[in-house]
Amino acid sequence: MITQIKEYIQFGDFNSKDAGWYLQSRDAPTPDKKEIVEQIPYLQGVLDFSDVLGEVFFDRREITYEFKLPNKDYPDRKVAERFIKSSMTTKSESQLFDTHDKRYYWLGKVKSIRVTDVPLKKHLIATIVFICYPFAFHADNYFDDVWDTFDFENDFSNWTKWDINVREEIYFVNGGDTSVSPTVICSSDITLIDKKGKTYKFQKGENNDFVLSIKPGINRFTAKGNGTISLRFNAEVMA
Template identity: 40%
Template sequence: MIDKDYFKNVGFEVEEESFTFGEYNSMDNRMFMANREAPTPSEREIVESVPYMQGVYDFSQLNGGERYFDNREITYQVMLFEQDYPTRKYAEKEIKRQLMPLGIQPLYDSHDNGCHWLGKCKSVTVDDDAEKGTLACTVVFDCYPFAISNDDAGADIWDNVYFPQWFFQTTEYRVDDKTEINLYNWGSRAVHCSIDVSGNVTITGDFGEIALSQGHYQDTQMVLAVGNNKMSMDGRAVVKFGFYVEVMY
């Protein structure tokens, strides 16, 4: 097993981190991460310039002040060290074979606690150094602009909690009369909310008013803004809210 002292001796700063996409995990394949790049995505700007006016009119945030972004590229450089030619060629074939055919799905990065990206592999390029016995692979993913929480906001699965950016809260309520509640969206953008209802309930908030009977509701008009969302419920039911936060990392 090659340890970190080896990397220092050959002049590489390698982190004990990895990415997982589909069935492929970089560390399990002895691909040690040498570099990671995740620049912020570009904004979809809608601007108009008017003659004899300073600056421009920016209409990009007319829909509730939310900013909209294009996909972002996340790039990893992973390296295989001190291996013979057949091993390096096999590693090159495997990383291409396992990553490129897959469609859009979760990309897990050990750097991003409790969240994942959603995207597909855009390219895999390699640099084989026969003299040093190394294989450097640059892997580029085309991803949705926000990282998405691995678990429902109310799940509070201990191993997945990232304490600097987490909010513990109740997302299931028993309603016997009018009940005031707060749901907190600790992410970076507004998100839709699913609702499970056992009984009958009317829910009122900034999104308006919705009356629900027993069932599971995936698509509703309920959108949780960033921060605290106050609402009231009236009726007799057990109501469970479900939502996944989206974070700009």
């Protein structure tokens, strides 16, 4: 009886389940925090400016997988080794889907692939190391809720569209773990003012203003104009 493959990854054209590789282990430690420190003479310790903006920043992270391809003759093992290397190492930064992180994906590229041949047992062992963005992206774009595929364990529902009549107090919720820069869609020219008095002006249509940052939690604004304003973004989590 052949054991069914339940855990697998998808990266570019490579799907480990379709290729017959069994996941042996997964290692995804949290990324290192970026530290910005200054040594000041005659001052104990150091001055740490790492979270001066009120948010923690991280370096890229490494995710390592070990797979086994069992019961293959030598010619088939050589073909499998070439395929797993050529189908992933030649790809630029791409989405990495992992069944362990349901409804999320990583954004990264292959750092290395090491394949070990075990001739006595007729199988291959592949160790794949990815370098990824520190946060995982939610697979759905939070613009419209799609209830047919809503996952109550992993998804969250936000109100992301508001009707503006001259002046309205509105809010947007970021359910992720870090700030995001959303795409803003307006039916007419609309201005947002945050609680610190900073002004963001958006024109009719689709706006990609990377200056606007939606922090985790509730973000309150004063909106001025006449029409609708909505946000599109993918939540980012520390998985």
